Amino acid sequence: MLKTKPVTEVTRIITERFGAYRLKSERIPLEDALGRVLSEDILASAFIPNFNRATVDGYAVKAADISLCSQETPVTLKLVGRSHMGTSNTFSITHGECAYVPTGGEVPDGTDAMVMIEDTQMQSEEAISFFVPYRAGLNLIYRGEDTQPGNLIIPAGKRLKVADTGTLAAMGITQVPVMLRPRVAIISTGDEIVPVDQPISAGLIRDVNAPMLSNAVSVNGGRPNFYGIVKDHPDAITATVEAALPEADMLLISGGTSMDTRDAVTSVIAALGEVYVHGITVKPGKPTIFGAIQDKPVFGLPGNPVSAYFTFRLFVRPLLHSLQGTQPVDRQITLPLARDLVTNHGREECVPVIIKDGLAHPIIIKSGLITTVSCADGYFRIPRDLPGRNQGDLVEITFLDQ
Numbered sequence: 001m002l003k004t005k006p007v008t009e010v011t012r013i014i015t016e017r018f019g020a021y022r023l024k025s026e027r028i029p030l031e032d033a034l035g036r037v038l039s040e041d042i043l044a045s046a047f048i049p050n051f052n053r054a055t056v057d058g059y060a061v062k063a064a065d066i067s068l069c070s071q072e073t074p075v076t077l078k079l080v081g082r083s084h085m086g087t088s089n090t091f092s093i094t095h096g097e098c099a100y101v102p103t104g105g106e107v108p109d110g111t112d113a114m115v116m117i118e119d120t121q122m123q124s125e126e127a128i129s130f131f132v133p134y135r136a137g138l139n140l141i142y143r144g145e146d147t148q149p150g151n152l153i154i155p156a157g158k159r160l161k162v163a164d165t166g167t168l169a170a171m172g173i174t175q176v177p178v179m180l181r182p183r184v185a186i187i188s189t190g191d192e193i194v195p196v197d198q199p200i201s202a203g204l205i206r207d208v209n210a211p212m213l214s215n216a217v218s219v220n221g222g223r224p225n226f227y228g229i230v231k232d233h234p235d236a237i238t239a240t241v242e243a244a245l246p247e248a249d250m251l252l253i254s255g256g257t258s259m260d261t262r263d264a265v266t267s268v269i270a271a272l273g274e275v276y277v278h279g280i281t282v283k284p285g286k287p288t289i290f291g292a293i294q295d296k297p298v299f300g301l302p303g304n305p306v307s308a309y310f311t312f313r314l315f316v317r318p319l320l321h322s323l324q325g326t327q328p329v330d331r332q333i334t335l336p337l338a339r340d341l342v343t344n345h346g347r348e349e350c351v352p353v354i355i356k357d358g359l360a361h362p363i364i365i366k367s368g369l370i371t372t373v374s375c376a377d378g379y380f381r382i383p384r385d386l387p388g389r390n391q392g393d394l395v396e397i398t399f400l401d402q
């Protein structure tokens with residue numbers, strides 16, 4: 001019999017053992033930085049923008065000069081200069097004067113508003129008429145309005161998004177300090193498991209877990225390395241684990257976690273290191289193993305693909321992020337349940353759902369059938385002390401975006 005531990009206790013054990021571990025950092029080119037985790041705070045080193053800019057094509061003015069103008073009573077100002085893109089102005093304006101500035105160009109000193117060209121009329125090379133009053137500050141971006149030296153621009157621990165790469169570019173940062181990607185060794189076990197590209201006959205199963213876990217590792221910032229499908233034999237598993245260890249920051253072994261005499265993963269981990277958890281009060285995922293070998297985290301994930309999927313999500317993913325100095329970000333929504341759901345197994349349950357017509361429709365999973373999760377929009381959890389949930393109960397759904 002497995003002596004199962006509750007999800008919260010397992011999370012605590014993992015956090016206590018490895019929660020403080022961080023990988024080293026490296027500097028990488030800006031164009032490769034998307035999705036990587038920043039290892040240092042990025043502080044602004046300059047004013048952005050570094051000059052007062054027009055946001056429209058038109059005329060720089062002092063707003064007070066045109067405050068009383070209208071279509072019937074235009075105000076005419078003297079045109080004293082033109083700004084050119086890429087160069088700094090050598091002139092300024094004062095009352096009674098204006099200057100032409102293209103969008104993005106530097107406005108001359110003295111400007112407090114930019115009037116759009118369509119609200120003016122050129123009377124001569126030196127005289128512009130204004131028909132629409134503008135308030136001060138309109139159509140201008142001021143020096144340092146985006147950011148100023150010393151401001152925290154992007155904090156360490158943020159997984160960089162597309163807009164962040166733009167912000168880094170604006171700061172002139174071409175080499176970005178990021179955390180190393182955790183190297184994750186992936187091992188599939190099972191005499192019946194065959195590579196995806198091979199034909200299957202009765203009794204054989206395609207290796208669903210290795211490609212799925214590899215992609216799960218990648219999308220969470222890790223670098224997967226697949227060490228192949230290994231027979232259900234302790235010596236074979238031991239040899240593969242020993243080969244993988246020097247090249248990995250974390251090991252994921254799927255299959256062979258349960259009670260059958262051929263389920264050798266627990267004894268292999270125990271012989272090479274320590275087993276902290278074997279059995280979790282969760283469905284799917286009951287026989288999951290967590291241990292350490294040579295001070296590296298090792299997970300034994302159940303062979304059933306749905307169980308491997310959810311145990312990766314609940315236990316591996318947070319650790320993968322914390323090794324990078326960050327944490328997963330999930331979108332959530334609360335919706336009413338479309339129908340009654342009974343759970344009487346005493347384990348916390350992860351229930352995948354399809355969201356339709358504002359309701360959460362639970363999917364009946366079989367943990368061997370990964371297609372039952374492919375079609376899910378998200379999942380919610382039923383605590384182990386509840387016998388189920390009723391139609392109309394509000395459930396908190398976490399989107400399965402990846």
Ligand SMILES: Nc1nc2c(c(=O)[nH]1)N[C@H]1C(S)=C(S)[C@@H](COP(=O)(O)OP(=O)(O)OC[C@H]3O[C@@H](n4cnc5c(N)ncnc54)[C@H](O)[C@@H]3O)O[C@H]1N2
Binds near residue numbers: 258260302
């Ligand atoms: N007597 C008990 N039997 C089982 C228990 C239990 O508590 N007592 N727990 C059940 C639960 S829950 C699960 S989950 C499974 C986990 O089994 P294992 O981790 O030992 O996995 P295997 O037996 O090796 O395989 C289970 C199932 O999954 C298929 N599989 C394995 N690897 C892959 C792969 N890489 N890709 C696709 N499919 C895979 C395998 O062919 C089996 O069909 O144990 C229950 N039994």
Ligand code: MOO
Binds near residue numbers: 302
């Ligand atoms: O709890 Mo197992 O992981 O469902 O089939």
